[in-house]
Amino acid sequence: VRGSLGLYFPQSEYSESIYVGQQQGTPVLQIHSMLETPAEKPYFSLCWKNPQRPPAYASWFHMDETSGILLMNKTLEWSDFSSLYTSSTVSLKKLALKVTASSMPVKRTMCNLQRKVEVSLTFINATAPPCGQVKPEKLCFPDKDSNPHIRENRMPGALRQLRRFTRMNVCPNYTISYGVKADSPVPFAVDGSTSELVVTAPVDREEKEVYQLLIVCTIQTEEMVDTLFNPLHVNIYDEDDNPPYLNGTDTEEVIIEFNRSEGTICGSLSVYDRDTTPVYPSDQSQNKFVGTLLNNDSWIKTTFTIEPKFREEKAVFGNVRGTVHDYKLKLIQNVSVTETRSFQLDYLVNDTTFPGPEGTVLLHFNVTILPVPIRFTNITFVFGLSRKSTTYAQIGKVCVDNCLMFKGIDVEYQLEIADKNISSDAQSCYTAVSISQSQNEMSGVLYVNDTEALLRAECQELQYVVTAQEQQHQLQTRTQLLIIFQGEADPMSGEEQKVLACAERRQQGDCESSRGLGAPTGRCQWRQGSDKGISEKYSTCSPDLRTCPDGYCDAIESKDISICPQDCTSHPIIGGHERGLFGIKAGYGTCYCFVEKCFCEKDETEEPFLCNDTCKTVIAAG
Amino acid sequence: SRDERVKGPGRGCLLKEIHLNVTDLGLGYSTKEELLFRYCSGPCYDSETNYDKILNNLTHNKKLDKDTPSRTCCRPIAFDDDISFLDDSLEYHTLKKHSAKKCACV
Numbered sequence: 001v002r003g004s005l006g007l008y009f010p011q012s013e014y015s016e017s018i019y020v021g022q023q024q025g026t027p028v029l030q031i032h033s034m035l036e037t038p039a040e041k042p043y044f045s046l047c048w049k050n051p052q053r054p055p056a057y058a059s060w061f062h063m064d065e066t067s068g069i070l071l072m073n074k075t076l077e078w079s080d081f082s083s084l085y086t087s088s089t090v091s092l093k094k095l096a097l098k099v100t101a102s103s104m105p106v107k108r109t110m111c112n113l114q115r116k117v118e119v120s121l122t123f124i125n126a127t128a129p130p131c132g133q134v135k136p137e138k139l140c141f142p143d144k145d146s147n148p149h150i151r152e153n154r155m156p157g158a159l160r161q162l163r164r165f166t167r168m169n170v171c172p173n174y175t176i177s178y179g180v181k182a183d184s185p186v187p188f189a190v191d192g193s194t195s196e197l198v199v200t201a202p203v204d205r206e207e208k209e210v211y212q213l214l215i216v217c218t219i220q221t222e223e224m225v226d227t228l229f230n231p232l233h234v235n236i237y238d239e240d241d242n243p244p245y246l247n248g249t250d251t252e253e254v255i256i257e258f259n260r261s262e263g264t265i266c267g268s269l270s271v272y273d274r275d276t277t278p279v280y281p282s283d284q285s286q287n288k289f290v291g292t293l294l295n296n297d298s299w300i301k302t303t304f305t306i307e308p309k310f311r312e313e314k315a316v317f318g319n320v321r322g323t324v325h326d327y328k329l330k331l332i333q334n335v336s337v338t339e340t341r342s343f344q345l346d347y348l349v350n351d352t353t354f355p356g357p358e359g360t361v362l363l364h365f366n367v368t369i370l371p372v373p374i375r376f377t378n379i380t381f382v383f384g385l386s387r388k389s390t391t392y393a394q395i396g397k398v399c400v401d402n403c404l405m406f407k408g409i410d411v412e413y414q415l416e417i418a419d420k421n422i423s424s425d426a427q428s429c430y431t432a433v434s435i436s437q438s439q440n441e442m443s444g445v446l447y448v449n450d451t452e453a454l455l456r457a458e459c460q461e462l463q464y465v466v467t468a469q470e471q472q473h474q475l476q477t478r479t480q481l482l483i484i485f486q487g488e489a490d491p492m493s494g495e496e497q498k499v500l501a502c503a504e505r506r507q508q509g510d511c512e513s514s515r516g517l518g519a520p521t522g523r524c525q526w527r528q529g530s531d532k533g534i535s536e537k538y539s540t541c542s543p544d545l546r547t548c549p550d551g552y553c554d555a556i557e558s559k560d561i562s563i564c565p566q567d568c569t570s571h572p573i574i575g576g577h578e579r580g581l582f583g584i585k586a587g588y589g590t591c592y593c594f595v596e597k598c599f600c601e602k603d604e605t606e607e608p609f610l611c612n613d614t615c616k617t618v619i620a621a622g
Numbered sequence: 623s624r625d626e627r628v629k630g631p632g633r634g635c636l637l638k639e640i641h642l643n644v645t646d647l648g649l650g651y652s653t654k655e656e657l658l659f660r661y662c663s664g665p666c667y668d669s670e671t672n673y674d675k676i677l678n679n680l681t682h683n684k685k686l687d688k689d690t691p692s693r694t695c696c697r698p699i700a701f702d703d704d705i706s707f708l709d710d711s712l713e714y715h716t717l718k719k720h721s722a723k724k725c726a727c728v
Contacts, residue, residue, distance in 0.1 A: 534650045572718060576649030588650025602650065 007033045007042050007101050008115070010148040010159040015120040016166055017143070018095075019128040022076045026169055028061070030161035031068040031117060032196075033101035034154060042101040044068040047111035049098075056083065057095050065105070069165075070097075070119065081125045091125040131171040139167050139176060140217030141230045148197075149235040152205040156187070158196040159234075162215065174219050181214040181229070188213055188234065197232075205236040206274045206320055240287045240353040242274040244325070244361045247316075251364040252329070258372060260335040261408025265307075267329040269363045271349050277310055277323040286353055289325055294346040304367075305332045306347050325349070329365050334408040336472055342368040372409060374470045376479035377401055381466070383446065383482070387454045387489040388522025390499050390515055392563050394547060394556055395433065395446040400468045400477060406442040410471035413437065413444030418463035418480065429459035433483055435466070436555045444468075446483070447556050455489045490515070490522050501562035502541045503593040506603070511541035518543035518556065518563040529590070534576050538587035538600060540566055553582045565593035575600035634664035635696035637725050644707055651715060655707040662725035666694040669727040698722035 009032070016029045033042040046063045048054040060080070062073040074080075084093050100106065100114035141164070148159055162178040178190045180197070187201040188211060197215070211234040219226040247270065254267040277287040291308050293301065307328040314321050327347060345365040352359070383396040400411055415435045417427060434449035444466070453459045464481040502516030502524035516524040520543075527549075529539035542548040548557060548564035557564040567583040576588030577600045584591055589602030639660045644653050674693055680686050702721040706714055 533652055576651055578713070578715070600650075602648065 007035065007040065007103060008151065009101065009117045010034050010150050011117070011146060013118045013120065013146060015122070015142070015144055016164075017122045017124055018072075018076065018166060019124050019126060020076050020078055020081060021127045022072050022166070023169075024072050024075045026072050027165040028070045028072065028121065029119070029165060030196075031063075031070070031099050031101070031119070032159050032161070033068065034150060034159060035157055036155065038155065040103050041066075042068070042103065043105045044099055044101050045106065045108065045111060047098045047100045047108070047114065047116060049112075051109045051111060061097065063099060068099075068101070070099075076123075078125075081123060084123070093123045093125075095121040095123055097121065128166070128170050131174075134167060134170055136217075136219055136226050137228055137230075139164065139171060139174065139219060140178075140228050141215070145230070145232070147233045147235060149237050150199055150203065151237045152239060153202050153241060156199050156201055158191065158194070158198045160197040161195065162190065162197055162217075163195045174221055177218050177220070179216040179218070181216050182212065186211050186213060199234075203236050205238045205276075206242065206317075206322075209236050209320055210234070211236070238276045238286075240275050240351065240355075243354050243356065243358045244271045244273045244289070244349060244351045246270075246361060247272055250362065251366060254329060254365050254367045256331075256335060256367065256369045258402055258405035258409070259407040260331070260337070260372070262331055262334050264331045264407065265328045266331065266367075267365050269327050269365070271325040271327065271361050271363070272316070272322065273325065273351060274317055274320075274322045276312065276321050287323065288352060290350045290352050291327065292348045292350070294348055295343070297343070300343065300345060303331060303333055303335060304345060305330050327363055329367075331408075334472075335369060337372040337374065337409055337470055337475065338473060339369050340371040342366070372402070372406075374400055374411065374468060374475045375477045376466075376468070380480035380482055382484070384484045384486055385448070386487050386521050387460070387485045388487065389448050389451070389454070389485075389520045390517055390522055390543070391448055391451050392518040392543075392556055392560060393448045393520040394518070394544060395448065395483060395520070397438070397443045397445055398435070398466050398468075398479075398481065399441075399443040403442040409442060411442045412469050412471060414467045414469070415446075415481070416465045416467060418465050426458065429453050429456065430462060430464070432459060432485075433462060433464070436559070438555050445555050446481075454485055460485045501565065501593065501595075502543045503562070503565050503598075505541035506590055506592045508541075514541075516541075516543045517560060518548070520544055529587075534578060534586045534588045534600075536586045538584070539590040540587075540592065542566065549584065551580055551583065551585060561596055565596055565598055566591060569593060569596045569598050571596040571598070573598045573600060633668065635662060635666055635725050635727050636664045637661075637722060638663055647717075647720075649717075651707075651709050652711075653707055653709040657705055657707075658721070660702060660722045662696045662698050662722050664696050664725075666696050666727035670694055694727050696725055697728050698724065699726045699728065700724040 014029055014031060018028060031044055043065050044063050045065060046061065048058060060074050062071045064071060097119040098116045099119055100111050100116050102114050106114055150159060168176065178195050180188050180190055187199055187203055189198050189200050191198050213232045213234060215230045215232050217228045252267040252269050256266055273287060275287045278284050291306055293306060307330045308325060310323050310325045312321055313324045345367055347363040349361045349363060350359060381398055385395050398413060403411060413435050417430050431450040432448065432453035433446055435444045435446055438445050462483045465478050466481045467476060467478045469476050499515055499517050502514065505511035505514055505524060508526040511524045511526045514524045515522055524541050524543055525545045527540050527542060527545055529535055529537045540549060543563060547554060549566035551567060553568035557568050561568055569583050573579065573584055577584055578586040584598060587600035589600060591598055591600040637660055639658055642657060642659050644651055644655045644657060677691055677693065681690060700723040701719040702723045704716050704718045706716045708714055
């Protein structure tokens, strides 16, 4: 059974002007109500906000119960205008009326419960202009037009009176007739005897949403024929008359492996419906879908959910608006690494307002959960690093198999001395290296912790065991790690207790000859920026150009602000720049930092020629 | 208040203003926006103390070798409100402490 909506108004408001001298018994305008069944018959009546105390002008008008024509109940006089109370003294006054239509006569006192349409009459403090002063378009068409609408799948019938009753009387010698023009055949016509615009057949919104008509008005007098055109758009309102359907598959294969974190979307299926779904008002139920998870398993219910979302689409429905419902399978808790299962998850989608048995669609997600082994593929990690490297220099990364793809799996890394039976002197070498947890991937970052050990010859080859431990089940795995420090040690590193930050250096020569925190080669590195404006590739001095400045404050850099303030500063930056969440996203010229305070500026002068000791000797000798 | 300022020490140190394009600031922003830039300028001799006189004498007599310590100068002691502008690539930037509001010999 189709949802019975009964009578409805194809227009939300009516307006017209009335003048002094308007005769009793003359029509003002005509209200229309569309029908649901041929047996229905609308009864029109005027309705007041407070039916017990209607406004003074209520008695001026009469509503013809069967035709919907509003008539004057008295001839309007000058005194009528002045009798209306309004604060302003303008020569126009608005009279608001409400009209109801129902399938049986309604008591006036009960009319507020009925569907109503607003009628706005403008009372002009003048007599109607004579025929010769009225423009033809004013005779034919309303001053202010609103587009009518009709519902799809409904009875044909009249929807609008095209004649302007109040103006016709001014020119009694004119014959005015109307017609409909359109590019292609349309189910609209004009009833010649009543001048009503009529819909001649039920319409389908899924075929056409808007009918663009041209109303033709012909004014005929003894001397001339005048033809005028006015566009009119008739909107077609939707109802739920299409069942949901699938476009291809009803089954999605889902494999859950490395990404097991809460909130992960692991599969998606779409259901289509040619009907529109209103989003406002939100309590409206038209074409709203209700979904039900059919599995009873409590683990499945606490681990998975279906996230429904709908959107309007036009292209997939042949350029007529329709609805696409997306059903996304989402994890609502982390899945443990040991979990291994496969099952079918069934989801029933019900288009609740669709009349008929085929309003449901069944969706299937074939879910396979694979276990994730926590292990190192059987190799020994070997890293080499210069003995000149400074504290916080990054050595490399260790990672259990596939750790870069892990989400929702927590792994922690630890370093141990491989051979515990060595002398305490030899053991002190092992303070040279530390491991830190990378924040955005499940890897461990190795870095130089203590440079004093690097000076000692016996500390050049360090053998560690790396332990990786999965946090939920305490699953452990270990592997060998060999770190070799190569080359000569920097004799300076022992004496110079405090290593400055590379970021303080403003010039290439000064930068490249300095030691700084976090430098794997022991020397700071210079990045020469492009010269144009504020650039992400600004000139700067950094301990390691692979990690700083890369716009990301990593696990090691966040240990000490002096390592890479360019990526990590949270203080204001002076000069032309663009901020990132932390640090400098883009800067002008050269960016340098003292502790946390960073400056970006263009070096106007060329880099001064640095006269070092060799140079001085040459000059002295010359 | 103007009279008061003139009477007090550092009366030569005044707030001045100039109408500029944001590009004139040389900070690298490309934009067509403009601003009113206020700055402090003027002599500060009348607010000098014995300390300044001694330093002046020592510098003059080359007693301080290479060092030339700073002397009293006319500087902002308060800054204007922040300004924001849209650049040519439709991004917003905000300048803080870019323009003087009050000056003094410090």
